[in-house]
Amino acid sequence: xxxxxxxxxxxxxxxxxxxxxxxxxxxxxxxxxxxxxxxxxxxxxxxxxxxxxxxxxxxxxxxxxxxxxxxxxxxxxxxxxxxxxxxxxxxxxxxxxxxxxxxxxxxxxxxxxxxxxxxxxxxxxxxxxxx
Numbered sequence: 660x661x662x663x664x665x666x667x668x669x670x671x672x673x674x675x676x677x678x679x680x681x682x683x684x685x686x687x688x689x690x691x692x693x694x695x696x697x698x699x700x701x702x703x704x705x706x707x708x709x710x711x712x713x714x715x716x717x718x719x720x721x722x723x724x725x726x727x728x729x730x731x732x733x734x735x736x737x738x739x740x741x742x743x744x745x746x747x748x749x750x751x752x753x754x755x756x757x758x759x760x761x762x763x764x765x766x767x768x769x770x771x772x773x774x775x776x777x778x779x780x781x782x783x784x785x786x787x788x789x790x
Contacts, residue, residue: 681787691715
């Protein structure tokens with residue numbers, strides 16, 4: 660069971676939740692990058708890699724018996740803030756296509772590099788699946 664926590668006097672959160680209260684089995688998904696199951700980068704742009712990373716996360720969650728609705732937290736690591744900011748409309752479109760209108764607690768951090776040189780972002784997730 661998930662409940663979005665939002666302090667009453669705060670402005671609405673757009674595209675994320677300030678807090679998620681959950682009960683159930685916890686699943687921690689390691690950082691996913693924009694490569695395929697064969698560890699091949701088919702996309703070399705931010706949006707393409709973002710979509711693949713989110714699809715990878717959803718596949719891990721589904722393998723554990725959950726759905727994207729069970730994801731309670733996403734932490735994004737991006738190497739180019741300007742690229743992310745310039746792609747906001749597409750980010751929203753792709754996010755909704757993969758995750759639906761489910762917006763967990765999220766954090767985004769700009770980093771200087773990732774271990775895989777071709778990776779433009781890495782996303783880790785926490786999901787809570789029903790008992």
